[in-house]
Amino acid sequence: MNRREVAWVVGNRISWLRFSHVLHIALLRPPTPSTPTNPRQQILFVYHSLVYPISSSSTILILLHLIATVDSFICRHFDDSCLFNILYTHIPVAMDFLEAMEIQVGLAVAVLAVVATATYFYSLKKTKVGSIDPENFKEFKLVKRTQLSHNVARFRFALPTPTSVLGLPIGQHISCRGKDSQGEEVIKPYTPTTLDIDVGYFELVIKMYPQGRMSHHFRETREGDYLPVRGPKGRFRYQPGQVRAFGMLAGGSGITPMFQVARAILENPKDTTQVHLIYANVTYDDILLKEEIDGLATNYPDSFHVYYVLNQPPEEWTGGVGYVSKEMIQTHCPAPASDIKILRCGPPPMNKAMAGHLDAVGYSSEMQFQF
Numbered sequence: 001m002n003r004r005e006v007a008w009v010v011g012n013r014i015s016w017l018r019f020s021h022v023l024h025i026a027l028l029r030p031p032t033p034s035t036p037t038n039p040r041q042q043i044l045f046v047y048h049s050l051v052y053p054i055s056s057s058s059t060i061l062i063l064l065h066l067i068a069t070v071d072s073f074i075c076r077h078f079d080d081s082c083l084f085n086i087l088y089t090h091i092p093v094a095m096d097f098l099e100a101m102e103i104q105v106g107l108a109v110a111v112l113a114v115v116a117t118a119t120y121f122y123s124l125k126k127t128k129v130g131s132i133d134p135e136n137f138k139e140f141k142l143v144k145r146t147q148l149s150h151n152v153a154r155f156r157f158a159l160p161t162p163t164s165v166l167g168l169p170i171g172q173h174i175s176c177r178g179k180d181s182q183g184e185e186v187i188k189p190y191t192p193t194t195l196d197i198d199v200g201y202f203e204l205v206i207k208m209y210p211q212g213r214m215s216h217h218f219r220e221t222r223e224g225d226y227l228p229v230r231g232p233k234g235r236f237r238y239q240p241g242q243v244r245a246f247g248m249l250a251g252g253s254g255i256t257p258m259f260q261v262a263r264a265i266l267e268n269p270k271d272t273t274q275v276h277l278i279y280a281n282v283t284y285d286d287i288l289l290k291e292e293i294d295g296l297a298t299n300y301p302d303s304f305h306v307y308y309v310l311n312q313p314p315e316e317w318t319g320g321v322g323y324v325s326k327e328m329i330q331t332h333c334p335a336p337a338s339d340i341k342i343l344r345c346g347p348p349p350m351n352k353a354m355a356g357h358l359d360a361v362g363y364s365s366e367m368q369f370q371f
Ligand SMILES: Cc1cc2nc3c(=O)[nH]c(=O)nc-3n(C[C@H](O)[C@H](O)[C@H](O)COP(=O)(O)OP(=O)(O)OC[C@H]3O[C@@H](n4cnc5c(N)ncnc54)[C@H](O)[C@@H]3O)c2cc1C
Pocket: 173, 186, 188, 189, 190, 191, 192, 204, 205, 206, 207, 208, 209, 210, 211, 212, 213, 214, 215, 216, 252, 253, 254, 256, 257, 346, 347, 348, 371
């Protein structure tokens, strides 16, 4: 290899180096997610964990080529320099070696990237089986507890692996087992606020009542403790396109099944179902998941509508006041039709009152569902 050939090869390497640098910068932003939740993040996850370190090592080889360029330039202008002549003598051998290495590294990168991506997506597909059992309780470790208000907390539980999913069909819930203040066993239903696109964990938002039996258990639960969970449970199962529109009547913690169904509909770009939510609480501070619900209303203004109702509203309140009435349902829910459904979930007195209102307004029993 003569000097001109060396310069040509090195020139090529410099362009490649620039390209690879730009590519790295582009792919490095945004930061790697700890738990990939969508296909773009999953691809970034594979890139960061495998492809990036390997391709970075090939960048080191390219840097060696750069050194050779400088050396070749110096040789051309300072032929007498013994040191650079020695270096130049060794460049062709080094270049051949590095070129062979680079092909091998390139091949290794390609093969490993394909294998890693395939393995990763295969493992995701495989774990779609789910982490819960309808017959037997399985234990999940509480990894994070976040207090949202004086009596509401968000609990994050780890799934068996970082790519595991809970495996809960939309519209269904889990049964959680605990001990009340007397040490007696208690089992209650809860709907996670996370979906199966949230891999590696699931979250519960729990309102803890002073006299509540399961509330006591959650109040005492600390990070590192295990929660026995069984499921899926429930008669309702949502399929995209099942209805044209949903009306949702939620009271207090009855918001969680509604939030789960609404999120699944709205985050699916192919699902055109309309969602109309009436959410009742006693005071403003009792409203659960307010930020998340308002986020849905902002992000999906054409398909999601929320109307808050408060028993004891603050001053300058623009939502509904008192209990949910027939008139509120007529104004804020889809009118009775064979392709709509009204879902309700709240404290027993509210459920009973809502059933009466819906019957009176003309919703048949097929158009109603109570969680
Ligand atoms: C499908 C489904 C999903 C649910 N998902 C969630 C969820 O994600 N998060 C959540 O926090 N809860 C959820 N719930 C409610 C949950 O199952 C329990 O009913 C709730 O946690 C209270 O249980 P407890 O044993 O603490 O209270 P209990 O011992 O049953 O009740 C004791 C006292 O607490 C008060 N109380 C209990 N429930 C209510 C209520 N709903 N409204 C007002 N006062 C009440 C009453 O004063 C009652 O007398 C869900 C319910 C259903 C049916």
